[in-house]
Amino acid sequence: MRNEIPKAQVYIESLIPQEAASKQKSRQFAEELGLGRISLSPSEGQLLSFLIRLHKCRKFVEVGTLTGLSAQYILEGMDGEGTLWSLEKAEVHAQKAQAALADHPAGSKAHLLVGDARVTLESLASEGPFDGIFIDGNKAAYGDYLTWAEKNVRKGGLIIADNVFLSGAVWGDPTQQKFNDKQIKALQDFNKRLADSTLYESVLIPTAEGMNVAVKLF
Template structure:
């Protein structure tokens, strides 16, 4: 049976149909999902449909230097890495040592002869400043500490090139941003995410759109 990593507890007919059209995930991606399950975090792993969307956006946007904030067990990083052209580089940031240990095992099995993936351990707000010298970057995927989303966006505004791609997951906070929470988030997290969403909606700064996935995916181009 295929394992797709859907976050919903029950798949709808639409979900099942959509996922039936996707190719089977590789053994290495399944391994990332297994690691997430071992951490009891399988529910927050990106699902295959969202991952393929992000992969397609990174590829069609021609990103060569890309940053991911929030590695978990290396699943989304694999999709992004596959989308990079020859000579491309991915910096993926993770704070939790156990997550990093699992991700390192995954990345060691990737063919990095034509492109590179850099696992950066530590607090993302600090590590982003350290890798800034490698920029400007062609894009960023924000999927880390929700209370730091606005800080991540501030960094992206400075270090992603004009016309660069900014992607952000979990922007609905399980309904908390509009007052119908299905999961508990702090008032600080909710306020920061609301501010984050309003910032990306500013047409003077970004050309943006929201994909109404289960948790919400923001897609923006920096003006």
């Protein structure tokens, strides 16, 4: 994912200030893990922060911490005043994320939960309702995450999901990274669910990997 950077993105990111040291640390950790290519780009991070700030979110959930880069953008979108629960399956990723977040001014507002998100999400239900969720985890489980969000994100809350194009696999393009049928079907169904105008007001943004943004109407 994100192997080729579109010229428009290169231009956009030439206008963005350099990321703070804590974000650079997250990127360095991701590179050390061989996962730098799946980290949010600076423009995607800015978009995430912008949407959360516009929506005045204060209680937010993230599925897929990786090394804490997107968590920092989420915290900044809440102006350092909100609380973030970030879920990560891999212990080593969570440890790296914690180290990067320790250098962020609002890092203490992030609570990292380690384990399969389909399990740890259920442990969060008592903290809800939430103002929004950012989904960037196990692609085959996107439908499960959305089902949880439908129960635990407030009416009018935000649902944001990354990688919803699967590098083009959702519309049938051959991809360098091989996605299985379960992953492809899960993302196709996920995008269709968010396109239901009786349940959501949504927009599918054509970022490099596709970002689906929806407001829950029920």
